[in-house]
Amino acid sequence: MKEDFLHYIWQHQYFDKTDLATTVGEPLQVLRIGFYNTDAGPDFREAFLRIGEVEWAGSVEVHLNASDWHRHQHQHDPKYDQVVLHVVWQADVPVLRTDGTLVPVLELQHRVDLQLLKTYEALQQSQHAIPCASFWPGVPEITKALMLERALVERLEEKGGEVLQVYRSYGNDWEQASFYTLLRGFGFKINQQAFELLAKSLPFHVVRRHQHNLLQLEALLLGQAGFLADAEGGYAQQLQREYTFLRHKYKLEPLPRHHWNFLRMRPANFPTVRLAQLAALLQHPSFFTNILEADAVKKYEQLFLASVSPYWQRHYMFGRESKTITKGMGKSSARNLVINVAVPILAAYANYSGERTYLEKAINLLELLKEDSNRYTRLYEELGWCAKSAADNQAALGLYKHYCHPINCMRCAVGNKIMKQHKAAL
Structure with missing residues (x-):
């Protein structure tokens, strides 16, 4: 198991809340889960909780084991003094803030349905290049389409970011x-x-x-x-x-x-x-x-x-x-340069200027261009998906690079749908 599973469980609140309490027995009520933090610092910011009779606003930190708090040296980092709840799979040790006060802990290992964990482990331990290959046919087409669209935008923002870095340097x-x-x-x-x-x-x-x-x-x-x-x-x-x-x-x-x-x-x-x-x-x-x-x-x-x-x-x-x-x-080489030169420049300028019309122009270009399949897009074609344009190819590349290859299923809409389907079946 990786922490991303617990992030997913907390974000979607997929755990048993019956008699919810901290490890020291204080009643716990989750009023707001907080916003996932991709920068340095606690995992979820601006959470709102009621512990006992007191309402707390602050951050939530997530670890597999409570002792990871010490392993990561959070007890010496003032950024973690704002943590109002430590969500862990196993509460093996108590943890303290820099001022010595105890951090409330929620242990999840007996509150998460094992079938949900098995589905997660099936994705993580898959031998397929696309971890969800065996689940793919059961995922709605709209879910796949929306995730590919998201992966395309993220890929363009990444490629545009590289150009923007060159611009600044x-x-x-x-x-x-x-x-x-x-x-x-x-x-x-x-x-x-x-x-x-x-x-x-x-x-x-x-x-x-x-x-x-x-x-x-x-x-x-x-x-x-x-x-x-x-x-x-x-x-x-x-x-x-x-x-x-x-x-x-x-x-x-x-x-x-x-x-x-x-x-x-x-x-x-x-x-x-x-x-x-x-x-x-x-x-x-x-x-x-x-x-x-x-x-x-x-x-x-x-x-x-x-x-x-x-x-x-x-x-x-x-x-x-x-x-x-x-x-x-030749025209095929020219098309390649439109995809790999013109489109990233448009994406970079959209980021720089704040004018989304340039990003829309980049996406429109890709939708109108044909691009040969490659070894990555063919992995999805083997599952029944068909690329119809360069936009589809670029989306598949982004999906593979950022989600499938690193087995980042919990951040993928397809992986989320698979988990939700199994949650709904419980």
């Missing part, structure tokens, strides 16, 4: 934050770390000064990535000359080439090609403003579909000419 510059997010997205999965290192090593103000010159943009990106040091051919030498000048002008230090991965990749996805595509995209000013103002899926996709320079239309690497002509990024 780079001097509150939205264009710089968007540049970093864009480069991170351009790495897709295999080269994401390398693109992040590139974003950190190449100041956006340098890129901004040269964004109207495609040759200089390519020189900056390919040179800073470490691809020009031993590149051969006339075009490569031209880029080398540009980069040598720009490197000394801005005191740049290129990345070692070993950061980049070419293995198990189609040539069209080589990092050299991605950098050429990125250079073409960066010619357009105000990328961040365009993200905020675009009003259709097609316009968002077009932000990432700029045509590459003639050299990269016929090359995947320096000195190796291709038989096929590639003008730019």
